Amino acid sequence: MTLVPRLFAFETRTGRVITDLPYEGTPKWEAGVTAIGKVEVSIPIDQVGKKELRALIDPWRISLGFARGQQILQAGPIIPAAFSDAPGAATLRVACAGLWRIFYSRHLLNAAWDGVNPAAVSADVNIGPVSLHTIAKRVVSLHLARAQHDLPIDFPADIAGSHNRAYPGYDLASVGERLAELTQVQGGPEIEFRPVWTDTVQRSTVRWTMRIGAPSSDPLRDGRLGRLDYPHAWDYGQALVQLDEDIDGSRQTHHRIERGNGMERALLVGVASDTQYPAAGWPYLEDVGGTHTSATDTATLGSWAAGAISTYRVPTVTWSAVVRMDGTDGQGRATGAPDLGEVEVGNNAMFGVSGHRWIPDGHYPARIVGIKSEGADTARLVLAPLQGAA
Incomplete structure (x- = not known):
């Protein structure tokens, strides 16, 4: 059975579908584990009308989704759009990102903060003790409690654990940055924001499901998304x-130093290594991570270093x-x-x-x-x- 593809516009904050849209060629879309995702499409203006289409091209407020039957392949906010007046067909090129992109434009700050000075204690976000899975959930859910930060997202149930995170407001880190950091530590959860229909008959409303990999005593399943039984x-x-x-061996390493807060002799670091490959004849390879220079907890820095070794000890x-x-x-x-x-x-x-x-x-x-x-x-x-x- 052939499933008819569908391009549609909807309100980002409510998920309400506004209208379907025509498109030319094959829209480009991507979805992935711990990936932002995208939708890129060319819309023929003469099939919509200039006035109507201009009203819809409202970055961030309006999202586009591309669906095939019951499955929404990807959906997210419009960010850029471009029209060229060169001779030829009149088309508007529109690019959308997956929902995760919004979180890179939002600070992780406490809903109780008064909005004046992010260095105030009231701006801090403290989570735990819970699993890394639930820290990721709360990084998103707690920030949605801030005024006008609501989004149509459904969350999984909490999972108990012993992990803690302290996020000072003065770091002014984005929600997206904090989520990405959690996925990079050893045993950190994989994450996907999947768009779904709330009504599979009318298909008039979209929500996102936050999929988070659950902890497991099996290292091959720890933090992983999806079915691992070969369906x-x-x-x-x-x-x-x-x-x-x-x-690709360009990032291969056997010794990782993760830079944290501080300078010179006061520099905080996390270190991890795996010497089994050099012992077997590989050239010894080392590298330094520099994306967590505000971190002050050496155990967390060590976990990031171990995560990098786990990923890149082989090509x-x-x-x-x-x-x-x-x-x-x-x-x-x-x-x-x-x-x-x-x-x-x-x-x-x-x-x-x-x-x-x-x-x-x-x-x-x-x-x-x-x-x-x-x-x-x-x-x-x-x-x-x-x-x-x-």
């Missing part, structure tokens, strides 16, 4: 149209797979592959490969860490391979 499978040459591989290998969105072989025949509407970022999947020009034959497990537009009937899955061929 999906694609086979090369059928619903799997193309499979690419990138190998980063990523695959990307072009798949048919309806799961068929291109001739309408079922292949056992899922429709894209069944797929969530974070899920594990199995990829059967035979006759590929570069990748050896086998069945390869991988996590789907991102999904983006490719063609009118295809999407590109961004993959993190999990191990060798089975």
Whole structure:
């Protein structure tokens, strides 16, 4: 069954759909684990009307969403829009970011703060003891309690834990920055703001679900989003149209120093290392992280350093797979592959490969860490391979 795509405009703060819009070509969209996401589209002016369209192009207040049936592929606020008066078709190019982008334009300050001096104690936000999952939740939910900061977001239930975070108002850090920091510590949660319909029949209202990876005693599941039981499978040459591989050692490191607050002899740092690869013959590689220079807790700095070592002690290998969105072989025949509407970022999947020009034959497990537009009937899955061929 062909699912009709839909571009629509809605109010960012309420989620109320205003109208559907025409578009040219294939809109570009992206969604992913701990990623901002985007929607980019060209709108033909002569099919809408100049007056009506100008009223809708109101950055931040108005959002655009792109949907396929019941699934909203991505949605978020308009930020830039551009029209060129050069000869040719009259089109307006509009770019939207996922909801996470708003949080980089909002300070993390206490709802009880009087709005005058952020150095006041009343501006501080203190969270814990709870899990890192719930710290991430409260970083967002507590700031929504500030006047006129409301957004249509649904949150998961709290999860107990022993973690604490103190966020002084005088740091003037953004909500987005604090969320990103939480995802970078060892065991930190993966996060996605997923747009969904509140009414699957009328499809007239949008909300975002804040998906947060839950803690687990299993290090392979700790903080991870999605189903890890391999609910999906694609086979090369059928619903799997193309499979690419990138190998990048530019950030590989075996010793990480994370810079914190202070200077010279008073500099605070966190340190982590993993010497198993140098011991096996790799050149010893070191680096320094400098994005947390306001941090004063050495344990947290050490956790960031350990998180970097965990991620970059080996080269980063990523695959990307072009798949048919309806799961068929291109001739309408079922292949056992899922429709894209069944797929969530974070899920594990199995990829059967035979006759590929570069990748050896086998069945390869991988996590789907991102999904983006490719063609009118295809999407590109961004993959993190999990191990060798089975």
